[in-house]
Amino acid sequence: MRFKAQVRVTLKESILDPQGSAVKRALHAMNHDNVLDVRIGKHIELVLTADGPESARRQVQEIADRLLANPVIENFSFDLAEAGGEAG
Amino acid sequence: MRVGVVVFPGSNCDADCYRAIESFGADVKYIWYQDRSLDGYDLVVLPGGFSYGDYLRAGAIARFAPIMDGVVEFAEAGGLVLGICNGFQILLECGLLPGAMLPNVVPRFRCDGVRLRVENAHTPFTCLCHPGQVLSMPIAHAWGNYYADEATLVELERRGQVVFRYVNEEGVPTPEANPNGSCHSIAGITTRRGNVLGMMPHLERACEALLGGTDGRWVFASAFEFLSGGVELGRLHLAGDGPRH
Numbered sequence: 001m002r003f004k005a006q007v008r009v010t011l012k013e014s015i016l017d018p019q020g021s022a023v024k025r026a027l028h029a030m031n032h033d034n035v036l037d038v039r040i041g042k043h044i045e046l047v048l049t050a051d052g053p054e055s056a057r058r059q060v061q062e063i064a065d066r067l068l069a070n071p072v073i074e075n076f077s078f079d080l081a082e083a084g085g086e087a088g
Numbered sequence: 089m090r091v092g093v094v095v096f097p098g099s100n101c102d103a104d105c106y107r108a109i110e111s112f113g114a115d116v117k118y119i120w121y122q123d124r125s126l127d128g129y130d131l132v133v134l135p136g137g138f139s140y141g142d143y144l145r146a147g148a149i150a151r152f153a154p155i156m157d158g159v160v161e162f163a164e165a166g167g168l169v170l171g172i173c174n175g176f177q178i179l180l181e182c183g184l185l186p187g188a189m190l191p192n193v194v195p196r197f198r199c200d201g202v203r204l205r206v207e208n209a210h211t212p213f214t215c216l217c218h219p220g221q222v223l224s225m226p227i228a229h230a231w232g233n234y235y236a237d238e239a240t241l242v243e244l245e246r247r248g249q250v251v252f253r254y255v256n257e258e259g260v261p262t263p264e265a266n267p268n269g270s271c272h273s274i275a276g277i278t279t280r281r282g283n284v285l286g287m288m289p290h291l292e293r294a295c296e297a298l299l300g301g302t303d304g305r306w307v308f309a310s311a312f313e314f315l316s317g318g319v320e321l322g323r324l325h326l327a328g329d330g331p332r333h
Contacts, residue, residue, distance in 0.1 A: 019195075
C-alpha cells in the first residue's frame with residue numbers, strides 16, 4: 001500500500017525563534033501591527049509504501065524522530081493517509 | 089602524528105585545516121565521507137563549511153554519512169575529535185556533544201573577529217593555554233546560536249565542559265560580545281572525557297600571521313602536545329573526576 005505522510009516540525013515553545021522574530025518585525029514595518037507572534041517551522045511530505053497504516057505510522061515516527069526533527073529544539077506531528085497511484 | 093580531515097560534500101574549510109595542521113609537521117590526510125575506517129589516526133577534524141548545503145538543519149544529513157559511524161567509534165574509544173563550525177554542528181547532531189544550534193539572534197550571517205576566553209585549560213585541546221587566556225579568531229556562521237536546556241547547561245558548567253566563551257576586550261562575557269546569542273556565551277564545549285571538542289570559531293584561519301593572527305595554533309599545539317605525551321594525564325580533567333567547582 002502507498003501512503004502519504006505530512007510532517008510538521010515546529011520549534012519547541014521554550015525556544016526563541018530568530019527567523020520568526022525577523023519576519024514579525026518585517027510585518028510590523030508593513031503596518032501589520034496586530035501580528036503578535038510569528039513562529040517558523042517546516043512542512044515535509046513523504047510518500048512511502050508499507051504493509052498497512054500501522055507499519056507506515058511506526059516508520060514515519062522513526063524517520064521524524066531520527067532525522068526530520070531535532071528533539072533538543074523541535075517537536076513534530078504528522079498526518080498519514082493512504083495515497084492513490086501505483087505502489088513502488 | 090597522523091591527522092585526518094574529513095571531507096563531506098559541501099565542506100569548504102578542509103583545505104584550510106589541512107594547511108594549518110601541515111604547518112605543525114603532522115602527517116595529514118583527507119578522509120572521504122564515504123570511507124568507514126579511522127584506524128591509525130591520532131586526531132580527526134570535522135572542518136567547517138556547508139555539508140549537504142545545510143539542508144534540513146546544519147549538520148543533520150552529514151551526521152548519517154558513512155564515515156560518522158567511524159567517528160563515533162573513534163571518539164568513544166578515546167580518540168581526539170575536533171569539530172569546527174559545521175563540524176561542531178555535526179557533532180551536536182550526532183549526539184557526541186549535547187545541545188543544538190539555532191540561527192543567530194542577530195538576523196544575519198556573522199563574519200567577524202571574536203575573542204574567546206579559555207574556560208578550561210585541562211583539556212587535550214587547551215593544555216598549553218593558561219586558564220582565562222583570551223584568544224582572537226574569526227567566526228563565519230549563520231547557525232551558531234548554541235542552545236541546551238537549563239539542566240544540560242548546569243551540567244556542562246559544573247563539569248568544566250565549557251572550554252571557550254565569547255568575551256569582550258576586558259575578557260568579560262557580555263551580551264554585546266556574544267555574536268550569535270549562544271546560551272552562556274558558549275563558543276566551544278567538550279565531552280566529559282575532554283577528547284571531543286566542538287567550537288564555532290575558525291581556529292584554522294588563525295594559524296598564520298599573514299592571515300591576521302596565530303591564536304588558533306594554541307589549540308592544535310595543545311592537541312599535539314597531548315598526543316605526544318608531553319602533558320601529564322593527571323593534570324587533565326577527564327571523565328569521572330567529579331565537579332570542578
